[in-house]
Amino acid sequence: MRKILLSILSGLLAVAVFSRIAIRYFDFLPMPWIWGLTALITIIIIIKPSKQWICFAISFDLIVFGWQKLFHQQANVPQSVLDMPFSSLPADTVNWAYFQYSYPYMVAIALTQIICSFLLLFRKTRLLGLIMLLPVLLNIMMIDVFYQIGVGALLHATILFAGVIYLLAGYYYQLKQVFFQKNECNIYIVLAAAVLPFLLVATAPSTDKNPSITGKYKVENHALTTVYLEHFNDVTLQWGDVNHRYTGKYQYRGDTLIAGPLQGIIKKEMDHLTITGTLEKDSVHLDMIRL
Numbered sequence: 001m002r003k004i005l006l007s008i009l010s011g012l013l014a015v016a017v018f019s020r021i022a023i024r025y026f027d028f029l030p031m032p033w034i035w036g037l038t039a040l041i042t043i044i045i046i047i048k049p050s051k052q053w054i055c056f057a058i059s060f061d062l063i064v065f066g067w068q069k070l071f072h073q074q075a076n077v078p079q080s081v082l083d084m085p086f087s088s089l090p091a092d093t094v095n096w097a098y099f100q101y102s103y104p105y106m107v108a109i110a111l112t113q114i115i116c117s118f119l120l121l122f123r124k125t126r127l128l129g130l131i132m133l134l135p136v137l138l139n140i141m142m143i144d145v146f147y148q149i150g151v152g153a154l155l156h157a158t159i160l161f162a163g164v165i166y167l168l169a170g171y172y173y174q175l176k177q178v179f180f181q182k183n184e185c186n187i188y189i190v191l192a193a194a195v196l197p198f199l200l201v202a203t204a205p206s207t208d209k210n211p212s213i214t215g216k217y218k219v220e221n222h223a224l225t226t227v228y229l230e231h232f233n234d235v236t237l238q239w240g241d242v243n244h245r246y247t248g249k250y251q252y253r254g255d256t257l258i259a260g261p262l263q264g265i266i267k268k269e270m271d272h273l274t275i276t277g278t279l280e281k282d283s284v285h286l287d288m289i290r291l
Contacts, residue, residue: 003049009159009166010049013057014042016159021064051170054163055126059117061160062133066117069110075099095147112136120167130168137161207231210252213266217273217288224262224279227288235259 018041022034029037045053068074075096081089082097089097099106116136119129137160144154168175208214208231217227228236235250237260250259257266257275264277264284271290278284 005166006049006051006054007046009163010053010057011042011046012159013054013061013163014038014045016156017057017061018042020061020156051167054167055120058133058160058163059120062113062117062136066110066112066114069106069113072103075106091146091148092150095143095149126167127171127174130164130171133164134168137164209233212268213252213257213273215290218291220287220289222279222284222286224284224286227259227262227286229259237262 015038019034019038022029022037026034065074077093077097077100081093086094099109112132113136116129116132119125119132137157140157141154141161143149144157210229210233213229214231215229217229219225219227224237224239226236226238228234228238229250230236233249233251235246235248237246238244246260248260250257252258252266255265255267257264257277261280262275262277262284263279264275264286267274267276273286273288273290275284275286275288279286
């Protein structure tokens, strides 16, 4: 059974690693050639699988990912896309824009991937490298899922993760002695650390102080075009584009709204609000539609 599992993992890693590298860097080859070479290498690896190959494949692939980050070959978002409204960006673009924003952060991630991968290549440091790679690969998989990076990216990361788990299984007894041996602990300290933070957060007042009016509103009949009533009583008034804004805090008591230069009486009808009062000392009657 172990032999079969070793062959399957070795073959999957051969397909995942070689095809990705070939498609990215051997684009002078026609796709039939790339898939043919991938199939040939995979067959050879399946016939003679080894843990050494699994270590090499995982290390090689992650080191390439690391150097790609250092050489700006990952997390590239065109300026034309970055200039679009944030709320219009798809989840995967938001993710790449976040990583692209800070090159030092990308360097830190790249060095982590490279160092952990090099640790796999030496017997004495392999266990440390495997343990360090677990959160790295789990984080990559969660990003692939929750930011909708793509099924291919998730499958690739899952194969690498499966390889790490397989290699870790060889250290079962050492890990059992370290993490699962009996040890004394103060049960009251454990309970306090587990329960008190939950109670502190769960019983805290809501950050949405006025849920009945919280939201984004389009103003129908004034030069003031948009009103944002946010959590923590934050307010933003916008005239036209984002360069003409007032941002601050608002107060809402009874039917009276005080939001910086805007003050007045609110009337609510479903997703429609009207404010009668003053804006920058001018009398106004605003019709606002929740978006």
